Amino acid sequence: MSRIAVLPDLLINKIAAGEVIERPASVVRELIDNAIDAGASEINVQVLHGGKKLIRVSDNGYGMSRDDAAMCFERHATSKISSEDDLFDISTLGFRGEALPAIASVSKVTLTTSASHDDVGVKVEIGADQKRDISDAPPAGGTDVEIRDLFYNTPARRKFLKTNPTELSHIIGTVVNKAFAHPEIAFTLVHNKNIVLNAAPASDRKERFSQLYGNEMADGFVEIRKDSKAVKVTGFISTPDYTRASRSHQTIFVNKRPVKNTTINHAVYHACREVLSKDRHPAYFVFLEVDPAVVDVNVHPAKGEVKFERPDDIHRFVGAAVYEALNPGVEIDVSPPSSVKGSGYSGYSGHKPKEQDIPVVSDSVPSALNESQTDFFSSGMAQDVSTFFHIRDSFIAKVTDDGIELIDQHAAHERILYEKFLKKVEVESAPLFLPLRIELPVRDYQLIIRHKEMLQGFGIDIDDFGSNNIIIRALPQELGKADMKGLIMDISAGILEESTSGIRSDRNDETFLKSIAARIACHKSVRGSEPLNNHELSQMMADLDRTEEPDKCPHGRPTRVTITINDLYKMFKRK
Numbered sequence: 001m002s003r004i005a006v007l008p009d010l011l012i013n014k015i016a017a018g019e020v021i022e023r024p025a026s027v028v029r030e031l032i033d034n035a036i037d038a039g040a041s042e043i044n045v046q047v048l049h050g051g052k053k054l055i056r057v058s059d060n061g062y063g064m065s066r067d068d069a070a071m072c073f074e075r076h077a078t079s080k081i082s083s084e085d086d087l088f089d090i091s092t093l094g095f096r097g098e099a100l101p102a103i104a105s106v107s108k109v110t111l112t113t114s115a116s117h118d119d120v121g122v123k124v125e126i127g128a129d130q131k132r133d134i135s136d137a138p139p140a141g142g143t144d145v146e147i148r149d150l151f152y153n154t155p156a157r158r159k160f161l162k163t164n165p166t167e168l169s170h171i172i173g174t175v176v177n178k179a180f181a182h183p184e185i186a187f188t189l190v191h192n193k194n195i196v197l198n199a200a201p202a203s204d205r206k207e208r209f210s211q212l213y214g215n216e217m218a219d220g221f222v223e224i225r226k227d228s229k230a231v232k233v234t235g236f237i238s239t240p241d242y243t244r245a246s247r248s249h250q251t252i253f254v255n256k257r258p259v260k261n262t263t264i265n266h267a268v269y270h271a272c273r274e275v276l277s278k279d280r281h282p283a284y285f286v287f288l289e290v291d292p293a294v295v296d297v298n299v300h301p302a303k304g305e306v307k308f309e310r311p312d313d314i315h316r317f318v319g320a321a322v323y324e325a326l327n328p329g330v331e332i333d334v335s336p337p338s339s340v341k342g343s344g345y346s347g348y349s350g351h352k353p354k355e356q357d358i359p360v361v362s363d364s365v366p367s368a369l370n371e372s373q374t375d376f377f378s379s380g381m382a383q384d385v386s387t388f389f390h391i392r393d394s395f396i397a398k399v400t401d402d403g404i405e406l407i408d409q410h411a412a413h414e415r416i417l418y419e420k421f422l423k424k425v426e427v428e429s430a431p432l433f434l435p436l437r438i439e440l441p442v443r444d445y446q447l448i449i450r451h452k453e454m455l456q457g458f459g460i461d462i463d464d465f466g467s468n469n470i471i472i473r474a475l476p477q478e479l480g481k482a483d484m485k486g487l488i489m490d491i492s493a494g495i496l497e498e499s500t501s502g503i504r505s506d507r508n509d510e511t512f513l514k515s516i517a518a519r520i521a522c523h524k525s526v527r528g529s530e531p532l533n534n535h536e537l538s539q540m541m542a543d544l545d546r547t548e549e550p551d552k553c554p555h556g557r558p559t560r561v562t563i564t565i566n567d568l569y570k571m572f573k574r575k
Helices: 009-020 024-037 066-071 084-088 099-104 164-181 205-213 262-272 311-326 409-423 442-450 452-457 484-500 510-524 534-545 565-571
Strands: 042-048 054-059 108-114 121-126 132-137 142-148 186-191 194-199 221-227 231-238 250-254 257-259 284-290 388-391 395-399 403-408 429-439 461-466 469-476 560-564
Touching (some): 024 164, 066 121, 164 257, 164 442, 164 484, 250 262, 284 311, 395 534, 409 510, 409 534, 429 484
Antiparallel strands (some): 186 194, 250 257, 395 403, 429 469
C-alpha cells in the first residue's frame, strides 16, 4: 500500500493559510493589496473585535465580472502574472493567487463585486461547509469582501491570536503603512463602529506623513531625496534630537511594498553613526523605487522580505541619500548617476568621529589620568573616599579604600529609578501647572489610551483629548524634565512588543510592568551630558547601594566596575 498521497484541496489551502495568514492584519494586508491593484482611489476597512469577528474591506476599483469572481477563489488563480518571465518583473502587490483561497479555507467569506460596465453585480458566499453560493447582486461600483470568524475551523491557530487591542494595533500598522505608500488613495479604518483612521487623498508623502503621524512628529524629521535613472530614494529620517530608545517607527518600502531588509537598515544606521548615541535609534521611513527586474519579492510567503540583485550598490545609494539628508549642503556622487551599478562610493563612510565622541575610558580599564585630576593615591592607599572626578561627563571615578570604582552615571541612575517606579516608593505624582497636550500617531494613541490606568500606577495621569491627542495632567517629580512625547511613544512601543510576545499587557503582570518601568527609568535617568556635583553623586551612590541589584541596570549593563589596588599594581607591572 502506498504511503504517499495527494493532499485534499481544503488541507492544501489551510497549509497555505498558515504561511500567508498569520493574524487578522495579514487578511487586511492581502485585501488592501488587491484593492490597490484594482485601481481603487478609496479603500475602507471595518473590523470587529480586533478583526477576529469581522474584517470588511471595500474599494471603488474596477471590480470583477461574474466569471472572475468565481475564479478568484481557485488556488494560484491571478490576473497579474501569466508567464515565467513575469516572475522577474513584478510590479503589482498581490500576484500569487493564494490569498483568497487561503483566507476562504479558514473563515466565512462573502464577496460582492461588479465591473464598471456591468448593470448587475455578483455575490460569492463561502460558508462553513466550503460550499460556494453564487448569486446576482446590485452593482457594487468596486469590490466588497467580508471575512467572518477567522480561524473558526482551526482552533489551534485561533488560540495563538493575541488580545483584541493587540490585534487591532497590528491592523492599524498595516493600514498606516499602506496609506503612507499610497498617499493618492483615501483610507478609512473603523473598529467596533469607531473611526480609528480617516485619511483623505494627500498631495504628496509629506502631507500624508502629517496626516498619519501628526504635525508635531513630522516636524522632527528631515526629508530624504536622491535619485538616478535606475534608483530613487525618498522618505524621512529623524533629526539627532528625535532619536528613540527603541527601534519603533522604522519602516522600509520597496516599490511601495513595506518590507524588512537588512541592507537598507544597515545603510541607514551607518549613515547616522556620527550623530547617533550608542543606546539610541533613528526613526525612519525609507521609500526605495527600483526596476522590478533587480529585486526579488518572491522570497517570503507573506511578501515581507525582498532580495536585491546588487545589494552593495543599494547600500551605498541609500546611505548616501540618508547622509545628505542629515547634512544639508553635502552632495555625494554615486557614480555613475544613471545606474545602481556604480562603484567607489565611500562618501559618508570616510568621516572620522569627532573628538568628543571618542571614549576616554574602555568598558573595564580607565585611561591615564590627566594632569588636572588630583593624585588618587598616596602611599598606595586612597585618602578621601568621598571624592569623585568626572571622566568626560559619562563616567565617574570614585576613590575607595580598595582602589578605584568606575560608575556609569546613566546606568546607575536608571537602576535607582527603575526600582522606585516598579515598587512605587518615593515616587510622588504632582499636578502640572499647565497640562501637557501631546499629539500621537494613531497606533500609539490607541495603545496609550487603552493602558492609561497602568500609567496612572506609575504616577502618570493621562486623559483622552480626542483626535489622537492626549493630555498629561500630573507627573512624578522624577519625570519633571523628561522628554514626555518620546517617553510616551517608547512606552507604546514597549506595550506592543510585550503583548505581541505573549506577555499580558496589564497592570497585574509583573514581567510587563518591569518592562515599562525600565523604559520610564531610561528616559529620565541622568545622561552623560548632565554632570552632577559631589553632593548629588554621594546621594546617587547611597541610593544605588540600597537597590536590590546595584551592579547592573534594568537592561543588564553594568552600573559600576571596580579596579583594586592589586589590579593597578599588575597593570603597571609592580607585582
